[in-house]
Amino acid sequence: MKTRGNIELVKKLYGGDNMLRAEWHMLLTALTAKEKEYLRALAATVAEEKFGKGVYIRGLIEISSYCRNNCFYCGLRAANREAQRYRLTKEDILECCEQGSQLGFNTFVLQGGEDATQNDEWLTDVVPAIHAAHPDKAITLSVGERSAEAYRAFRKAGADRYLLRHETRNDEHYSLLHPQTMSASKRRECLKTLKEIGFQTGSGMMIGSPGQTVEHLIDDIQFLEQLQPEMIGIGPFIPAAGTPFTGEPAGSIETTLLLISLLRLRFPDALIPATTALATLHHKGRTQAILAGANVVMPNLSPRSVRSKYSIYDNKATSGCEAAEEIEKLEKELNAIGYRINFARGDYNKKGTEKCIM
Numbered sequence: 001m002k003t004r005g006n007i008e009l010v011k012k013l014y015g016g017d018n019m020l021r022a023e024w025h026m027l028l029t030a031l032t033a034k035e036k037e038y039l040r041a042l043a044a045t046v047a048e049e050k051f052g053k054g055v056y057i058r059g060l061i062e063i064s065s066y067c068r069n070n071c072f073y074c075g076l077r078a079a080n081r082e083a084q085r086y087r088l089t090k091e092d093i094l095e096c097c098e099q100g101s102q103l104g105f106n107t108f109v110l111q112g113g114e115d116a117t118q119n120d121e122w123l124t125d126v127v128p129a130i131h132a133a134h135p136d137k138a139i140t141l142s143v144g145e146r147s148a149e150a151y152r153a154f155r156k157a158g159a160d161r162y163l164l165r166h167e168t169r170n171d172e173h174y175s176l177l178h179p180q181t182m183s184a185s186k187r188r189e190c191l192k193t194l195k196e197i198g199f200q201t202g203s204g205m206m207i208g209s210p211g212q213t214v215e216h217l218i219d220d221i222q223f224l225e226q227l228q229p230e231m232i233g234i235g236p237f238i239p240a241a242g243t244p245f246t247g248e249p250a251g252s253i254e255t256t257l258l259l260i261s262l263l264r265l266r267f268p269d270a271l272i273p274a275t276t277a278l279a280t281l282h283h284k285g286r287t288q289a290i291l292a293g294a295n296v297v298m299p300n301l302s303p304r305s306v307r308s309k310y311s312i313y314d315n316k317a318t319s320g321c322e323a324a325e326e327i328e329k330l331e332k333e334l335n336a337i338g339y340r341i342n343f344a345r346g347d348y349n350k351k352g353t354e355k356c357i358m
């Protein structure tokens with residue numbers, strides 16, 4: 001296709017039209033450097049129209065490095081003997097929130113492996129304690145696949161948002177990344193339930209995970225179109241020691257940035273983080289993501305002593321702009337590209353919640 005054709009495709013996407021698979025294919029594979037720059041600039045403009053030059057911050061509290069699952073890509077998988085395990089207590093978490101509150105955070109994200117000790121009852125006790133201490137703050141959970149009853153209990157207890165990446169929409173690819181004990185349909189069912197319960201729901205996928213093809217990415221985009229998540233987290237795959245994928249190459253930064261821009265145009269209102277995985281692969285990964293249309297950063301609020309232990313992949317960035325207590329650094333980094341931190345809660349803000357059509 002001629003250059004003009006690709007620009008027309010970008011404009012069509014910007015206009016909100018449904019894209020054919022072949023058109024997604026072109027956008028994902030055939031843009032020249034100039035066309036990519038056009039797309040990036042347009043995505044940044046759309047983000048600016050929606051969110052100004054403000055970037056929302058979420059304080060990430062990594063509550064447990066124990067996990068019963070064995071996702072092939074993840075350093076926290078149960079079978080990884082090299083993983084360092086810890087779990088935070090309720091008191092630890094409340095302390096993190098207190099610190100986060102003093103630093104100006106208005107959203108806390110509790111993320112952890114599927115830890116049998118931090119079970120549904122435990123979480124249903126911790127969430128209201130945070131809510132009572134910080135009634136105005138948003139509470140986000142990212143604690144994996146749970147029952148509908150548990151999700152309902154979390155919501156009732158005061159949780160507002162839930163992050164659960166679908167990882168890949170393609171069932172065959174899913175089974176290449178996960179043991180048979182896990183299923184893609186179960187994951188999708190959980191996401192559907194979360195939406196139905198009224199969580200602001202985040203999903204997403206890794207870019208460049210082993211075996212991933214362009215067709216898989218199109219499946220992912222079409223899945224997101226059905227789910228209509230309020231948040232979309234994407235980051236490059238990064239190999240992790242002690243996992244079956246330890247020798248695999250990392251995902252591409254360029255493709256991740258391209259996806260961020262495409263998703264910004266397709267989901268103008270979505271909350272899209274500049275992920276730690278991008279920042280880990282390149283010192284400019286975070287700012288490049290903002291300039292490509294991302295509008296959220298999630299600095300680490302976990303106790304310093306455990307940060308290196310939450311090792312989902314190798315060399316995960318935990319210092320500098322990734323550290324909550326160094327928030328001035330992040331502000332400076334954003335200022336340097338013409339952005340600033342927006343300390344507001346940053347709820348999804350489109351009139352009427354998006355209807356999931358899964």
Ligand code: 5AD
Pocket residue numbers: 073074075164165167205206235236237238239240277312313
């Ligand atoms: N590289 C990049 N991202 C990873 N995740 C897990 N392992 C890796 C890895 N090796 C992502 C998954 C998960 C999220 C918490 O972290 O997408 O949903």
Ligand code: SF4
Pocket residue numbers: 067068069070071074075076077078112113114144312
């Ligand atoms: Fe557990 Fe999540 Fe890692 Fe899978 S990706 S092993 S569910 S922590």
